[in-house]
Structures are given as C-alpha cells and as structure tokens.
Amino acid sequence: MTRYKAIISYDGTNFSGFQIQTKQNVRSIQGELEKVLKKLNSGNPVGVQGSGRTDARVHAIAQVIHFDLPQKRDEEKLRFALDTQGPDDIAVLEVEEVSDDFHVRYNKHEKTYEYLLDTSKARDPFKRNYAGHFRYDLNLSRMQEAAKYLIGEHDFTGFTASGTSVENKVRTITQADIEQIDENTIKFTFSGNGFLYKQIRNMVGTLLKIGNNRMPVEQVEKIIASKDRNLAGPTAAPEGLYLKEVRYVDEEVNGY
C-alpha cells in the first residue's frame, strides 16, 4: 500500500460540497475523485480523505487530500491521469507520495480561507459565482477594527451553525485581515488551526453588518463571550468563500 497526498483546486459552483452524498445525481468533489481513482485502480474502490469539507458552491484554490493505492505509481503520471480523466471543474495540481501515517485531517495543520466580496452597484456577472455581493455602504476600518476581536484562542460557538455535533468549539485564529483589492472587491483573509461549520461565513456576515453601521464594532466580542448565535449577523453567501491553503507543520507550504 502506498499513500499519496494531492493538492487539488475546484470551482465549487456545480457541486453539492466536498463530501460524498448518498443521494443520487448529486455531485461532490470526493465522489468525483473516487470515481476516477476507481478507474485507475482496476475497478477497485479507493477512499479519498479531505483536509476539511467545503459546502455547496464553496471553492478551493488548494485543498489537500490523501488516498491509498495498492501499487507505487509515478507521481506526475498519476497527477496527469487524475487531472485529465476527472471533470473540468476539479484540477489536480500536485501528487506526492507520503508516509503511511500521514493523515490530511489528523496531522497538525493550519488553514487559510479567503472571502471575496463584490461591492459593485450592478453585480458583476463574471463574479456572480465567485464572490458574495453587497451593494450598500461599507466602512472598511470599522470592519478591520471588529476583526481584531476574532484573533486569538476563543470558543466560537456564537459563530457556528446551531446543532453542530462537534463538542469542542475552541479554535485559534491567527489572521483576520480585510482589504480593498480593487475598486469593487473586498477580500477577507482568515487563518487558524481549524474552523467550525459555517464559522467563516457567519463571521463575514457579522462583519458586513458592522461595516454597514447596523451593529457596533464590539458586537464580535459579545458574540464570543455570550456564545449566542442570535447576536451574530446572517451567514454570508457560499460563492465568495475559498479554501486558499492548508499548511502542515514541519512541512513545506502547500498553498499557491
């Protein structure tokens, strides 16, 4: 048995999310990759593990996966086969043999997500699947100030979807940057040792309310302290969210 780690990129628009679904006629990234790997493995099923799940319509610039094959393969040939035999909306950027005990989820890692927001008055048709949209006034410095409260080790219960099964909701955020990258686009960047279900989209939705002057800057602190989801803003649209990079400790950077 040989374990392979791969870096993949996908346009989430036409997927129900990363995770394979039991429903038929539903496309998932995991399902599509397992279909190609099965073909490449003489018809025998191959399981794919992802560093984390992404929701329907959420994108990845560099998601990391691993899978096992019974024989050793040439890395570049394997990458090429996976890339070209899979669907057009998933690219396989790198394939690398790793030790049998490497695990994309259990090995210590840090992740970076980006959220792109189109602030044009007439929503840009080229961004309709690739950025959230907000046509009202936004005060960038208010959002930047509020984002500082997110940095550090906190219980993020107030920013996750209610009814999540994960017990421990303490996570550490090391980066929460917001910048205007061109006239009509704002980019949010979040790095940390892990994020809860819908946490980033809820943080963005809250920051937008603050930027639009409909919540005080200190609301972020209150949501963390109270663990009350009802104090947070709405969940931002999925199409603006990108898994940008997964960095494993004691390893080279895997992102782009």
Added chain:
Amino acid sequence: MTRYKAIISYDGTNFSGFQIQTKQNVRSIQGELEKVLKKLNSGNPVGVQGSGRTDARVHAIAQVIHFDLPQKRDEEKLRFALDTQGPDDIAVLEVEEVSDDFHVRYNKHEKTYEYLLDTSKARDPFKRNYAGHFRYDLNLSRMQEAAKYLIGEHDFTGFTASGTSVENKVRTITQADIEQIDENTIKFTFSGNGFLYKQIRNMVGTLLKIGNNRMPVEQVEKIIASKDRNLAGPTAAPEGLYLKEVRYVDEEVNGY
C-alpha cells in the same frame, strides 16, 4: 419615442449568443433583454439592437445596445430596473438617452476584443469558462511578430468562416497586441473598425500554431494575400473571447 443607449456586460457561458433565436429553450442576450423591456413597457414589445453579435460562450465587458421606449424615463431608474429584473449573467452598467438617429451598428465606431489564454499544465478550473486553454510550448515573440502582419487595411477573407454572406471583407486592424499578463495567462488584444464572423478566433488559432512552431511567422501574410481559409489555423475556443469596448467616433469612450 425616446432612444436609449445602454452599456451591458455579460458572462456568455450560458447563452447561445447575442442574437435572439427562433428555437425555444435557447437563451440569447437579446432575447433576455427584450423580455425585461417588454415587462417595463406595459407588455408591449421593445426591439434591442446590439453593436455586434457575439457567439455562444463569448463574453462582453462592455457591449453597447440601443432600444426605443414610448416615454422618457429617468436614466438611473431604467438602468436599475433592467439590471435587477434581468438575469444574473447580464449586468446593465449604464443607460443614457441618445438622439433618435443614433444607431449602435451604423454610427461609426471602433471595437476592441480581448482573448484570454490559460497556459497552465492542469487547466485552471476557475478559467475553464473564461479563457481558452493551450498546454503546449508557445513562443511569445514569434506570435508578436506574426501579429504585426494583421495591422492595417486588409481583405480578411482567409480568416473568416467560409460561407459568410457579408460581401465586403476588407477591414482595418489598428491594434494586435499579445502579452503575458501573469505566469499562466496570455492576453491578445485586437482593435479595429469591425471584425468578420469568427475572424478573431481564427486569428488566435493561427497565432497559436505559429507560437507552437507549427507554422512560419509569414503564414499570416500568406493567408491575407491568398484569402485561403485552409492556410489558417483552427478556430480558437469561444470561452476566451471578450468584447471589451465599443468606441463611437466624436463621443466619449464607452468601455471600462
């Protein structure tokens, strides 16, 4: 009767092209706009004229159209209604009242088209609908040299699709630039007083053959002189092509 000129942008991916089709269940830009205008005009049909047709999957950053309405309207309210009541993949950027004798096709104008080419080994999933793809070697300076032969007034019969009904195939090209805009993207820019059916995609397909060393640089001169379509390269894929700007003489620039 009041005539309005509008600047629109569209993602051509899910359209059969600009022009309205008699077939049912086929989306066209003209058809979608006429549907919205009819609603805004108390159910009475309104015809839309475009500065030129774009093919299926071809995009527009700033296409110019005109149409007539029986009453005067507030320009910004009309723009907002057209933009928000129409589909997400068409944006209406500007609406302006013009004189009754203005005509998007007959008024003298110059057009600029861009063609984006993704040269990544693993085709970028985010560009699969927004750039052509070429994974083989390309010599940029060979293409730039060849493109110089396109500049000027020429009969472009050799670069158009055979069987076109247009009689006069003489056009003037004022710009034919090719540049590397990032590590994996090449941008072609063509400006001129008009382009024949599939002319730009045929010019790009030919330049790619030249860049890949499978045609001599002088082939462009030969294709123009011989008017022989068989000497040209294949038609480049539509998803890389963008109508970038339409400039009317004695008017301000309409592009973005």
